[in-house]
Amino acid sequence: MFREMHDPGSKHVMVIVSTARGLAMQYRAGTGGASANAGLRPGGAPEWLRLVRSGDTFTGYASEDGATWQTLGTVTVPMDAALFVGLPVTSHSAATATTGVFDNLSIEQ
16 A cells, blocks of 8 residues: 555555455545545455556556466556555454455565
8 A cells, every 4th residue: 555644534545455355456536535446356365466656657456376467457646756655454344353464575666
């Protein structure tokens, strides 16, 4: 996930995988606005994910093997040059805790 600020309503772009909901590229184009999908695909974990930024254009990718990549979506979201980068995890329920498992992580500038 790329976020402009730590604030809950911050502009953001992310690529996610959920066993129950598949793969998605999601974004919030305006501070305090609603999140939207730039791309959806059936599937589930485990999955390789990639998010690439070029200026204000973000492209999300997914791969089952880490070698062959499919584009999930591309979106333009104006953001500051310096961003926060992190790994989001959610159960989609404030009453339910969850765990995410990540490996082979790399962040390149």
